[in-house]
Amino acid sequence: MSASASFIDVQDLSKHFDVSAPLLNRLIEGKAKQNLIAVDGVSFQIERGTTLAFVGESGCGKSTVAKLLVGLYEPTDGSVHMQGVDVHACYRSAQALQLRRRVQMIFQDPYASLNPRWNVQDIVAEPLLEHGLLSDVKEVEQRVGELLSQVGLNPLDRVKFPHQFSGGQTQRISIARALATQPEFLVCDEPTSALDVSVQAQVLNIMQDLQTQHGLTYLFISHNLAVVRHVSDRVGVMYLGRLVELAPTDQLFSNPQHPYTRMLLEAIPKLRNTGRSRTPVQGDVPNPLNPPSGCTFHPRCPQATDRCKQERPALQTIGGIQIACHSVT
Numbered sequence: 355m356s357a358s359a360s361f362i363d364v365q366d367l368s369k370h371f372d373v374s375a376p377l378l379n380r381l382i383e384g385k386a387k388q389n390l391i392a393v394d395g396v397s398f399q400i401e402r403g404t405t406l407a408f409v410g411e412s413g414c415g416k417s418t419v420a421k422l423l424v425g426l427y428e429p430t431d432g433s434v435h436m437q438g439v440d441v442h443a444c445y446r447s448a449q450a451l452q453l454r455r456r457v458q459m460i461f462q463d464p465y466a467s468l469n470p471r472w473n474v475q476d477i478v479a480e481p482l483l484e485h486g487l488l489s490d491v492k493e494v495e496q497r498v499g500e501l502l503s504q505v506g507l508n509p510l511d512r513v514k515f516p517h518q519f520s521g522g523q524t525q526r527i528s529i530a531r532a533l534a535t536q537p538e539f540l541v542c543d544e545p546t547s548a549l550d551v552s553v554q555a556q557v558l559n560i561m562q563d564l565q566t567q568h569g570l571t572y573l574f575i576s577h578n579l580a581v582v583r584h585v586s587d588r589v590g591v592m593y594l595g596r597l598v599e600l601a602p603t604d605q606l607f608s609n610p611q612h613p614y615t616r617m618l619l620e621a622i623p624k625l626r627n628t629g630r631s632r633t634p635v636q637g638d639v640p641n642p643l644n645p646p647s648g649c650t651f652h653p654r655c656p657q658a659t660d661r662c663k664q665e666r667p668a669l670q671t672i673g674g675i676q677i678a679c680h681s682v683t
């Protein structure tokens with residue numbers, strides 16, 4: 355059991371991928387094995403009924419964290435506890451199905467995550483049947499209708515197929531399907547990134563209403579800082595597999611501390627013309643197979659010192675936020 359009272363408690367979570375060339379090539383070319391460290395000792399908590407968002411540039415490990423949390427990946431190191439239960443031990447046990455019922459994931463591309471040959475009834479009913487929640491045909495039909503109504507779709511739409519819907523409607527179908535098992539924890543990986551801006555807000559509002567109605571807990575991953583500001587209670591900023599800042603949303607946006615967080619915020623287009631010009635994100639994310647020494651952000655950091663090149667900053671709690679930077683004390 356975990357000592358923490360948090361709903362979700364993640365400690366020192368890591369995921370390494372073996373990206374070595376095939377053995378024969380390695381022997382002929384004299385190459386060593388290669389490990390890619392996608393997630394590197396990440397710790398965080400999520401309180402019940404709240405939303406933690408993760409932001410960061412492409413390749414920083416957001417989706418890998420998401421997949422670790424829902425049990426699609428085994429961690430290389432570290433642990434995830436949900437209400438004191440070690441989820442990876444549970445996924446390996448006879449209780450796995452019960453846990454899968456409580457934790458669901460919503461993916462970025464709704465078309466790719468739904469079976470195109472199934473109609474909406476079959477798609478939304480599948481988890482009900484898989485988990486043995488209902489078996490009576492009439493009851494299943496009624497429950498699918500209720501789930502569709504919850505996400506703002508017409509229950510009569512159950513006979514249609516995914517290609518007959520717009521992107522926003524299709525994402526609503528995947529949300530209805532995810533809700534079928536009455537989960538408590540939803541991991542949402544870029545759930546609105548593939549949608550037109552005009553329908554993003556509708557889907558986000560539905561997700562927020564569902565959170566209030568059902569007390570859902572969310573891990574919400576997005577590139578879009580404006581979206582994150584709208585939906586989250588706290589925000590974690592990731593860089594090359596590590597958390598560099600984690601703070602309440604208002605605080606992160608009004609008073610960002612980490613130089614990388616500031617760089618990301620400077621790049622957001624301003625809604626009103628404040629006279630300040632927008633500064634594009636500077637430089638590129640380094641190759642994760644050959645990360646820079648010390649603070650991995652140092653080649654791009656305007657405040658980098660010699661210490662930063664040698665010593666990796668630990669994530670510390672300072673002034674109510676968590677931050678990993680030598681210049682913030």
Ligand SMILES: Nc1ncnc2c1ncn2[C@@H]1O[C@H](COP(=O)(O)OP(=O)(O)OP(=O)(O)O)[C@@H](O)[C@H]1O
Pocket residue numbers: 371372373390391392410411412413414415416417418419642
């Ligand atoms: N199955 C895998 N095998 C090998 N490397 C992987 C695998 N999955 C992810 N990676 C690598 O791990 C790193 C983190 O990838 P991840 O998909 O978690 O990033 P991300 O933050 O979700 O990026 P994006 O914003 O583009 O979705 C990347 O360097 C990626 O290439």
Ligand code: SF4
Pocket residue numbers: 612613614649650651652655656657658659662667678679680681682
């Ligand atoms: S530790 Fe140094 S290089 Fe890293 S973000 Fe802080 S100031 Fe910049």
Ligand SMILES: [Mg+2]
Pocket residue numbers: 416417418543
């Ligand atoms: Mg991703």
